[in-house]
Amino acid sequence: MRCDPLQIGPVRLATNLLLAPVAGYCDLAFRTVCREQGGVGLACTDLLSPQGLLRGTAASLDLAQTSAFDRPVGMQLYGSDPTIMADGAQWAVAHGAGVIDINMGCPVDKVTKKDGGSKLLTDLPRAIAIVRAVARRLDGSGVPLTCKIRLCWHDRDFAAGRACSPGLAAALADEGVAAVTVHGRTTEQKFTGSVRLEGIARVVEAVRGRIPVIGNGDVRTPDDAERMVRQTGVQGVMIGRGAFSAPWLFRDVWARLSGAGAAAAPPDLSEEGKVGVVRRYFALMRQYRDDHYAMHHIRRRISWFGKSLSGGACRPLREAVRLAETPDDVEAALQAHLTGALRAPEPVPGGPALRLPRRSVPSPVS
Ligand SMILES: Cc1cc2nc3c(=O)[nH]c(=O)nc-3n(C[C@H](O)[C@H](O)[C@H](O)COP(=O)(O)O)c2cc1C
Structure with a gap:
């Protein structure tokens, strides 16, 4: 296997691997740690409310925090109003975004009830209106626009071969979107069940030769990443939860995908x-x-x-x-x-809690 580093519009990444936006997890500290371990081509903020950014609320500004080392960084916006999304994109570019991503995959009620996130999978005109407004605002900035989607909303549509994602991805490419990430689940699946690689492959087929597709879902090892690329033809791989226990995963996956071979694989961390x-x-x-x-x-x-x-x-x-x-x-x-001081026997039920050396045992915090 020999993958190339990913090109997203004018932005050339160092590898074809992306750290996923995962709300509450992929903050600047975690992105930095993953980057330091190597292999990360692009990392992304959690989903950001453009209204929050424009009003300057502390929570939004904290989520958008970045640094000179955190480059290139994608900033992901969610919402349903084209003008506000475009305003948010302009704010993000002014605050360090190297890529703007539109969230079209979030299944959470709070987001979909306001017509954002994966609700956009069911409303192509609105999705296109947002992309047009944001793309127009980004014109001349050198910052590419990407979208993160799911296969479709309903399981039954996927089962019947009526997933909207191939058509949506083609329409997004027509509008100048530079890359599409596909999380290989339906909205109804949320984060359960398994990723459907064949669904991702259909999106790759729909935009082949036009824009790169980034595959996402359940990649926890170099083998998983290789399978994702081989079975779908994606040009990039996005990893979320797999990095939580191993921020060095990108380094290991890139060693595999770049064709460095087993001999050049980095040694396991002690x-x-x-x-x-x-x-x-x-x-x-x-x-x-x-x-x-x-x-x-x-x-x-x-x-x-x-x-x-x-x-x-x-x-x-x-x-x-x-x-x-x-x-x-x-x-x-x-x-x-x-x-080795913690390798103590399991505490006896009802007995004293685990003892830290040199300290009294603190009471549990809520
Ligand atoms: C707790 C949680 C929060 C998430 N937040 C976001 C988000 O802010 N934006 C987004 O596009 N996807 C979000 N996702 C989805 C992930 O980016 C990713 O698509 C999903 O976890 C599957 O990839 P993985 O198996 O590599 O984790 C979230 C997932 C989880 C579990």
């Missing part, structure tokens, strides 16, 4: 190296946001990281980080994991 990545992520969250944010997110994320840390020690580490009250507690837990 346990110390993996814990170093967790430490770096935690430090960056503190730097870019604050301790409260960093503590909240490390407690949520440690079980994902734990999946790729040495098997038996994962649960004690998870518990210790969940019980941590301060950044020092988190550091003590990570250090104890490395030294």
Whole structure:
């Protein structure tokens, strides 16, 4: 297998791999950590409300946070009003976006009830009106427009061969969209069931030779990525949840897809190296946001990281980080994991909670 780096309009990526937008997960700290590990061609912000950006609400500005290292970065907008989406795109370009992406795949009620996200799959005229308005606003900026879609809304349409995605992708290409990402599920599937590679392949067929298609869904290993490319013909691969436990996954996948061969594959990270990545992520969250944010997110994320840390020690580490009250507690837990001090027997039901070295056990936080 030998994939080329992806070209999105005028933007040449270093690889053909993209970090997915995943609301609440792919903040600047996580994007930075993935980029530092190598292999990331493009990373994207979580979905952003153009109204929030234009009003300057703190939540939206936090989500749009980027840095000179976080390049190129895609900023993803959701909504249903063409003019507001165009205004949001203009704001994003002025604040560092190298690619503008329109969310046409979010299945969450809060978004679809306002006619945004994957509701656009069911309303081609509106989807096209948005793309036209945004593309016109981006004209001359050198910033390409992309869209992230799903196969279609209803499972029954997909089963009957009536998925809208091939036709939609062709229409988007007609409007000057530079690339389309396809999450290979229907809206009804949300995040359950398996990804339908044959549905992604039909989108590739519909726009072949015109714009690149990026395949997305359930890529957790280099084998998964290779299968996605071989079975669908996509030019790029987007990875979301697979990177939560292994931010170094892009590096490993690119070694495979670029044809570097097994001999050139990067060595597996040591346990110390993996814990170093967790430490770096935690430090960056503190730097870019604050301790409260960093503590909240490390407690949520440690079980994902734990999946790729040495098997038996994962649960004690998870518990210790969940019980941590301060950044020092988190550091003590990570250090104890490395030294083996956490590889303790399971706590007895009703017995004392897991003990961190040098500290009293903090009470659980809600
Ligand atoms: C909690 C969660 C939040 C997500 N947020 C977004 C989002 O903001 N924008 C978007 O286009 N997709 C979003 N997605 C979908 C992912 O980008 C991706 O399409 C999906 O997770 C499948 O890819 P994966 O199996 O590699 O994770 C989200 C998915 C999850 C699970």
